[in-house]
Amino acid sequence: MEGIDPKFLDAPPVQVTDQIIRFHGLNPGGHRINGNNNFLVGTGKSRILIDCGACEGNQEQSEKFVKSLIDYLQEHELTLSHILITHYHHDHLGNVPGVLSSLKDLGHNTEEIIVAKRLYKGAHVEDTMEIIKDKCVTKDLEDDEIIENETSKIQCLFTPGHCEDHMCYLLYPQSEDESYVIFSGDCVLGTPSGKFEELYDYMKSLYRIQSLCEKYPNLQICFGHSIDLEKEYIIMDAKSKIDDYIATRLEREEQIISKLLLTFRCYKICCFCGI
């Protein structure tokens, strides 16, 4: 993989908070920047996995991610209760079949694992769901739905804009010492700023996260991608990040409107003066 820093091809799991462990997707390159973050959540024997990214076009790296996750689960005698997917892109969903197959081969009862995401009718999602449908429970998530297992409680936040089925997930604290944490997928990145398909929806989603910063002052964000995934996986001050994101978007919008107005004025002058 030309031009890719080898440190992103083989990164170990990192304990981010008491409830959260980060697994690097080991899938750097292209739109994935230096790969994606996948998070194992909870403190009991049964955990929730948020995102399960693959390395499109590189089976070896995809399998390496599955192995790093499965080895960890085996070593700590853990299993999965849920796999929650932020959105349909391959680098967030593509390794669900691999993880389920590996767990099944090791004797885990995968039929009880709930694989959940916002409903999306894209071809590769339907292919993936078809492959896994007999190995687990599949579920379409509603906005504000609560997902719980023995130790963790998560609220689903429908946050379209990056793409039409994007969900963020809000993890509730287990004690007064912990903060609320949003798993932001590709809605909010570490660095650089996020990409979007629909600006109107995207801004609404950012404003929704901003309002949660008011509600939960110590809110933190675990994001999907960043420039240096070796060190970066959590934003401690969600409010400043979101305020910056929104300010940048509004500034760009202002620049575009000024440019359009200038172009339109020149066009009008040229038409009416006959030049």
Ligand SMILES: [Zn+2]
């Ligand atoms: Zn992504």
